[in-house]
Amino acid sequence: MKLIADTHCHTVASTHAYSTILENVAAAKEKGLKYIAVTDHTGVMPGAPGCWYFQNLMVVPREIDGVKILKGIESNVLGPSGRIDIPEFNERGGLDWVIASIHEIAWSGAKTLENCTKAWLNVAKNPVVNVIGHSGLVNFKYDYEQVIPIFKENHKLIEINASSFVIRRGCYDNCKKIAEICKKCEAPVIVNSDCHFAADVGRFDPAIKLLEEINFPENLIINSNIDSFESYLKNYTGFFK
Numbered sequence: 001m002k003l004i005a006d007t008h009c010h011t012v013a014s015t016h017a018y019s020t021i022l023e024n025v026a027a028a029k030e031k032g033l034k035y036i037a038v039t040d041h042t043g044v045m046p047g048a049p050g051c052w053y054f055q056n057l058m059v060v061p062r063e064i065d066g067v068k069i070l071k072g073i074e075s076n077v078l079g080p081s082g083r084i085d086i087p088e089f090n091e092r093g094g095l096d097w098v099i100a101s102i103h104e105i106a107w108s109g110a111k112t113l114e115n116c117t118k119a120w121l122n123v124a125k126n127p128v129v130n131v132i133g134h135s136g137l138v139n140f141k142y143d144y145e146q147v148i149p150i151f152k153e154n155h156k157l158i159e160i161n162a163s164s165f166v167i168r169r170g171c172y173d174n175c176k177k178i179a180e181i182c183k184k185c186e187a188p189v190i191v192n193s194d195c196h197f198a199a200d201v202g203r204f205d206p207a208i209k210l211l212e213e214i215n216f217p218e219n220l221i222i223n224s225n226i227d228s229f230e231s232y233l234k235n236y237t238g239f240f241k
């Protein structure tokens with residue numbers, strides 16, 4: 001399977017990632033990707049850049065060397081309220097692409113199934129969020145059967161994160177379960193690398209392997225097809241405006 005976009009990529013601005021935007025773009029071009037998203041960490045993540053960094057992403061061109069660039073963010077889900085820490089300089093923070101992820105360090109509240117379910121149901125209602133980031137975390141299980149149809153209803157893309165199988169130990173079974181429910185209720189997913197080094201841009205293999213194991217329909221993988229990806233961008237982001 002050939003994917004055309006990697007929409008979860010970190011840069012040196014995250015301070016625990018090691019490549020620049022230009023290095024990521026060059027890697028994306030080499031791998032034949034048409035789109036890349038710059039999605040650095042925010043808020044209380046150690047060393048995360050401040051709001052000026054995200055605000056000033058406007059200076060980065062929309063396209064470099066034939067690769068289109070979505071200016072994005074990987075925001076933190078802060079607790080059961082589902083509130084995310086996106087800079088508030090306009091509705092979408094001036095950004096094209098918003099990932100909402102749970103990171104232990106930024107979460108307040110008990111890590112119960114009830115709290116996590118509540119958090120994701122609230123995130124689903126947030127119109128600025130595009131992607132539900134690496135939600136198969138072992139310590140943050142939620143009621144997949146209840147929440148995934150609500151993600152679908154609210155046009156959230158459920159991420160199958162290729163790094164999860166390497167750095168988030170033990171989450172394979174949860175990710176598989178999530179993918180199976182997405183297949184059952186025809187909820188679109190997006191496969192991302194979550195790279196922290198340019199060589200890993202477009203490295204989707206473990207996620208694709210999981211999807212192939214369960215015969216996941218390609219037409220539900222939004223970044224497997226330029227038309228479906230661009231139609232999502234037109235309908236649910238400001239990228240073409």
Ligand SMILES: [Zn+2]
Pocket residue numbers: 074101103133134
């Ligand atoms: Zn993350």
Ligand SMILES: [Zn+2]
Pocket residue numbers: 008010074194
């Ligand atoms: Zn990330």
